[in-house]
Amino acid sequence: MRLRHFVLPLAAVALVAATGCNTKTEDKPGSDSTAAPKTVGIVKGVPGRDDFPNASLAVLAPTPGEVVNADSVMIKVDLKGVDLGSPTAGETEKGIAFSKEGQHIHVIVDDKPYMAMYKTDSFFVTKLAPGIHTLRAFPSRSWHESIKKPGLFVNQTFYIMKKEGDAPMDMNGPLLTYSRPKGDYKGDDAKRVLLDFYLSNVELGKDKYKVVASVDGKVIDTLTEWIPYFIEGLADGAHKVKLELVGPDGKVVPGVYNSVERTININPPAAAAAAPSPMDTMSGMKHGMDTMGGMKHDSGMKTTAGSTADHMKKTPGTSDTDAMKKTPGKAPAGK
Ligand SMILES: [Cu+2]
Numbered sequence: 001m002r003l004r005h006f007v008l009p010l011a012a013v014a015l016v017a018a019t020g021c022n023t024k025t026e027d028k029p030g031s032d033s034t035a036a037p038k039t040v041g042i043v044k045g046v047p048g049r050d051d052f053p054n055a056s057l058a059v060l061a062p063t064p065g066e067v068v069n070a071d072s073v074m075i076k077v078d079l080k081g082v083d084l085g086s087p088t089a090g091e092t093e094k095g096i097a098f099s100k101e102g103q104h105i106h107v108i109v110d111d112k113p114y115m116a117m118y119k120t121d122s123f124f125v126t127k128l129a130p131g132i133h134t135l136r137a138f139p140s141r142s143w144h145e146s147i148k149k150p151g152l153f154v155n156q157t158f159y160i161m162k163k164e165g166d167a168p169m170d171m172n173g174p175l176l177t178y179s180r181p182k183g184d185y186k187g188d189d190a191k192r193v194l195l196d197f198y199l200s201n202v203e204l205g206k207d208k209y210k211v212v213a214s215v216d217g218k219v220i221d222t223l224t225e226w227i228p229y230f231i232e233g234l235a236d237g238a239h240k241v242k243l244e245l246v247g248p249d250g251k252v253v254p255g256v257y258n259s260v261e262r263t264i265n266i267n268p269p270a271a272a273a274a275a276p277s278p279m280d281t282m283s284g285m286k287h288g289m290d291t292m293g294g295m296k297h298d299s300g301m302k303t304t305a306g307s308t309a310d311h312m313k314k315t316p317g318t319s320d321t322d323a324m325k326k327t328p329g330k331a332p333a334g335k
Contacts, residue, residue, distance in 0.1 A: 038233040038234070038235045039233050040215050040216075040218075040220055040231065040232070040233045040234060041220065041221075041231070041232050041233055042195060042213055042220050042221040042223070042229050042230065042231055042232075043229065043230050043232060044225070044227060044229055045145075045194070045227060045228035045229055045230050046227075046228075047145075047148070047227050047228060048088065048090075048141050048143075048145050048147075048228070049089070049090070050147075050149070051088075051089065052081050052082050052139075052147055052149065053081065054080070054081050055079075055080060055081025055082050055139070055147065055149060055151070055152055056078075056079070056080045056081060056151045056152065057077060057078070057079050057080075057082075057105070057137065057138065057139060057151070057152045057153070057154055058077065058078045058079075058154065059075065059076070059077050059078075059135065059137060059154045059156060060076040060077060060078055061073075061074060061075065061076040062075070062135070062158035063158075064156040064157065064158070065156075065157060065158065065159070065163075066158045066159065067158075067159040067160075067161070067162065067163050068128075068158060068159065068160055068161070069161060070160070070161075071126065071127060071128050071129075071130075071160060071161070072124050072125060072126040072127070072128065073124070073125050073128065073158065073160070074121075074122070074123065074124050075107060075117070075123045075124075075125060075135070075137075076120065076121045076123075077105065077117070077120050077121075077137065077154075078120065079105065079120055079139060082103055082139045082147065083102075083103060084102070084103055084104060084105070084117075084118055084119065084120065084139075085101060085102040085103065085104070085118050085119075086102045086103055086142075087102050087103070087142050088102070088103055088141040088142040088143065091141070091142045091143050094143050095188065095191075095192060096143055096189060096192050096193075096194055096230070097143065097144070097185060097189035097193075097194070098141075098142045098143035098144070099116065099142050099143075099144070100142075101116075101118055101142075102118070102142050103139065103140065103141060103142050104116045104117055104118045104139070104140055104142075105117040105118075105137050105138065105139050105140065106137065106138055106139075106140050106144075106146065106179055107123065107125075107135070107136075107137045108134075108135070108136040108137065108177060108179075109125050109128070109133055109134070109135055110133055110134055110168075111168070111256060111257065111260070113182050113183075113262060114179055114182065117137070128160045129160065130160050130161040130162050130164070131159060131160060131161075131162065131164045131165040132157055132158075132159055132164065132165035132166065132167060133157065133158055133159070133160060134155075134156075134157050134167055134168070134171060134257075135154070135155075135156050135157070135158060136153070136154065136155050136177055136198075137153075137154040138152050138153045138154070138177075138179075138198055139152055140179075143194065144179070144180050144194055144196065145180075145194060145196050145228045146179055146196055146197075146198050148198070148226060153177075153198055153200055155171055155175070155200060157171070168255075168256045168257070169254070169255030169256050169257055169258070170254075170255060172201065173201055173253075173255065174200075174201050174202035174209060174245060174247070174253050174255075174258070175199070175200040175201055175202065175245075175255070175257060175258065176197055176198075176199060176202075176211065176243060176244075176245035176253075176257060176258045176260070177197060177198035177199070177200070177257065178197055178243050178257075178260040178262065179196045179197050179198060180193075180194045180195060180196040180197075181193045181194060181195060181231065181241055181262070181264045182262060182264065183264060183265070184264070184265045184268050185234075185264065185265070185266050185267070186267055186268075187267070190234065190236075190266045190267050191232065192230045192231075192232055193230060193231045193232075193234060193264070193266075194228060194229075194230060195213060195228070195229040195230060195231050195241070195243075196228045196229070197211060197243055199226050199245075202245065202253075204223065204224050204225055204226050205224055206224050207248060208224075208248055209245060209246065209247055209248065209253070210222050210223060210224050210245075210246045211223040211243055211244065211245055211246070212243070212244045212246050212252075213229070213231075213241070213242070213243055214240075214241070214242040214243075214244075214261075215231065215234070215239055215240065215241055215242075216239055216240050217240065217242075222246075234266045235266065236266050236267040237265070237266060237267075238263055238264070238265050238266075238268075239263065239264055239265075239266060240261050240262070240263050241261065241262055241263075241264055242259070242260065242261035242262075243259075243260055243261075244258065244259045244260075245258040245259070
């Protein structure tokens with residue numbers, strides 16, 4: 001009895017000492033010290049609920065193969081089954097970045113990062129070079145996860161000023177469209193960064209096509225499912241995220257869009273973040289800012305008015321005033 005009493009407190013002391021020690025070692029790497037190296041990993045996400053029965057997307061302008069006689073083009077779409085600007089149910093519980101302006105369409109011109117489109121009929125893309133351009137578009141949830149369903153991906157070409165040039169790749173073959181991550185991520189949003197892409201004419205699988213994801217030049221994971229993923233463990237600073245479509249033969253599928261690398265910023269310094277802050281989720285997207293610039297101010301409208309009028313003339317039945325009426329005042333804030 002006496003011995004037991006003696007041993008117990010000793011054991012308790014030992015236990016406390018051990019626990020204290022463990023806690024200490026656990027605290028060290030897990031603390032917010034930036035010196036601790038982070039391991040970058042990719043984890044599978046749970047695809048967002050399909051709340052979009054019978055949804056469809058079509059681009060009304062420019063029409064496929066249209067020659068636009070201006071260096072800017074107004075993109076008009078017909079979107080059914082997805083309410084633009086509405087929040088997606090569950091957005092606050094995801095613990096990831098989402099647009100407070102709600103659901104939107106990711107519009108991708110050529111090899112640029114996507115632009116977020118919140119209105120179906122007042123979206124200008126400006127400063128386009130003469131010749132051929134590719135246009136891809138698909139709707140996204142407010143947290144930027146694309147809605148992966150047949151009938152929601154638009155993929156077409158149009159021309160600026162002259163019908164010249166070929167698409168930079170076979171747009172009807174296996175096609176990877178990089179969507180996310182993009183831009184700047186701050187605070188809690190930076191802990192889990194959505195990795196999302198669109199696929200056309202291709203199926204992923206262990207013995208099929210795959211998407212190889214690299215961060216800062218190092219392959220992190222080979223993705224065999226068309227679902228959203230998350231990149232975790234990104235240290236503060238700039239990172240290069242690369243997605244490559246790889247065939248069953250293990251080779252990168254030819255085509256410039258099938259191998260895309262973008263730079264994102266994790267908790268950028270306040271000074272660097274200050275400049276693009278009005279764009280927030282659009283930050284880091286010069287292309288998008290250019291695009292939206294023409295829509296926000298009256299002076300901007302004047303810049304595009306002439307070219308729009310030229311463009312609209314070619315479309316019988318659509319008066320300039322109709323096209324212009326919808327734009328002023330209602331321009332999206334650019335997110
Ligand atoms: Cu988005």
